[in-house]
Amino acid sequence: MECKTIDIEKLKVNNVNGDDDVVTPWTVESKNETGVDYDKLIQKFGCSKVDQVLLDRFEKLTGKPCHRFLRRGIFFAHRDMHLVLDYYEKGTPFYLYTGRGPSSEAMHVGHLIPFMFCQWLQEVFDVPLVIQMSDDEKAIWKNLTIEEAIKLSYENAKDIIACGFDMKKTFIFSNLEHIGNNPALYQNMIRIQRGVTFNQIKGIFGLGDNDSIGKIAYPSTQAAPAFSTSFPFIFKNAKVPCLIPAAIDQDPYFRMSRDVAPKLGYIKPSLISSSFFPALQGSKTKMSASNCNSAIFLTDTAKQIKNKVNKYAFSGGQPTVEEHRQIGGNCEVDISYQWLRFFLDDDERLKVIEKSYTSGELLTGELKKELIEVLQEIIGSHQKRREVITDEIVKQYMTPRDLGFQLNINK
Numbered sequence: 001m002e003c004k005t006i007d008i009e010k011l012k013v014n015n016v017n018g019d020d021d022v023v024t025p026w027t028v029e030s031k032n033e034t035g036v037d038y039d040k041l042i043q044k045f046g047c048s049k050v051d052q053v054l055l056d057r058f059e060k061l062t063g064k065p066c067h068r069f070l071r072r073g074i075f076f077a078h079r080d081m082h083l084v085l086d087y088y089e090k091g092t093p094f095y096l097y098t099g100r101g102p103s104s105e106a107m108h109v110g111h112l113i114p115f116m117f118c119q120w121l122q123e124v125f126d127v128p129l130v131i132q133m134s135d136d137e138k139a140i141w142k143n144l145t146i147e148e149a150i151k152l153s154y155e156n157a158k159d160i161i162a163c164g165f166d167m168k169k170t171f172i173f174s175n176l177e178h179i180g181n182n183p184a185l186y187q188n189m190i191r192i193q194r195g196v197t198f199n200q201i202k203g204i205f206g207l208g209d210n211d212s213i214g215k216i217a218y219p220s221t222q223a224a225p226a227f228s229t230s231f232p233f234i235f236k237n238a239k240v241p242c243l244i245p246a247a248i249d250q251d252p253y254f255r256m257s258r259d260v261a262p263k264l265g266y267i268k269p270s271l272i273s274s275s276f277f278p279a280l281q282g283s284k285t286k287m288s289a290s291n292c293n294s295a296i297f298l299t300d301t302a303k304q305i306k307n308k309v310n311k312y313a314f315s316g317g318q319p320t321v322e323e324h325r326q327i328g329g330n331c332e333v334d335i336s337y338q339w340l341r342f343f344l345d346d347d348e349r350l351k352v353i354e355k356s357y358t359s360g361e362l363l364t365g366e367l368k369k370e371l372i373e374v375l376q377e378i379i380g381s382h383q384k385r386r387e388v389i390t391d392e393i394v395k396q397y398m399t400p401r402d403l404g405f406q407l408n409i410n411k
């Protein structure tokens, strides 16, 4: 298990109750039923809260209402988001960068969160997006064969493409295949490796003397795409600001990228970070691809979705109907409600559900039914879109090419 070597003490976040939240790229755990204390995490990591001022700016600049992930505080933290918007306002576009570590064929619904959000950002800002498939990371950490890791990149790329990215503006790449063909990316990796010490890596990632050198070098691979000069075929060597949407577990990689950027004469990447989509069993952990009952997978059938939600979704309801009618349910810990916050777009409907569950009018079984219907629709339509994505389509997204990027937005 890779997390045995992490120096957890360095990475612990003490929450208000004195319990310990652990948030690293490998482990997300909280002792609280309501999950990680994100306000404490903002302080600990030194990022900023996504506040109303920022949301107003989003709406003003795009002329579109904010995505529900913003309206509901699901993307809750940022670093230098205002800077990216300043550039954009003055007519300089940014690009988006995100990624996936392909460790299994089936992605779960939690993995959809950053990709759904990126799809929306790409649409409202009309900007290019690069997506890194870090199959090298998974080959190192999960001991996959190189061939197997590459195969998983292609499988997962289909699920990512099914989120609706504009092919003309999206480049997806497998690290194991692409880096050897892109000297500019490799050169940036080496610049980063030269600018970061082993001590810094130990401090940020908790790696130690017994970790493979692959683990020590890997952060430079995840950092390099945050610098536009890594993609000369897209940005023609211009220094273009970068915005990285991801869950907050990826923050350590980009803290490192931001630290090293000035040494290389590059713009620090900006970040917008989400909370975790919780496991069916409750908010103490994020979902895991290795525990199939903790998650709903993008390959699950309508029947599997129904059975898993009914059997495993942690309930904030009371033990008997009588008690529930009297005391009401607790939405803060109820997984069906929490999942609806991520996926039910209708604010009014969500408010009604919250009110009637809290008052005891709506029962746990009825709340679960609401969630099952929403999930079956989202996953069913995802599967339909994925079905028609051929290997040829994947190849087109994964071909290095000019994405029609221009340094000035014609306003």
Ligand code: TYM
Residues within 6 Å of the ligand: 025, 097, 098, 099, 100, 101, 102, 110, 111, 112, 113, 114, 132, 133, 134, 137, 222, 244, 245, 246, 247, 248, 249, 250, 274, 275, 276, 277, 278, 286, 287
């Ligand atoms: P990976 O494959 O673990 O996760 C892919 C993306 O999904 C986010 N994520 C979640 N978001 C909300 N709720 C969850 N339960 C949940 N689980 C995972 C992750 O934060 C990530 O954004 N090292 C990365 C791959 C990577 C990457 C990047 C990610 C390479 N370059 C650039 C972000 C940006 C990884 O293993 O992610």
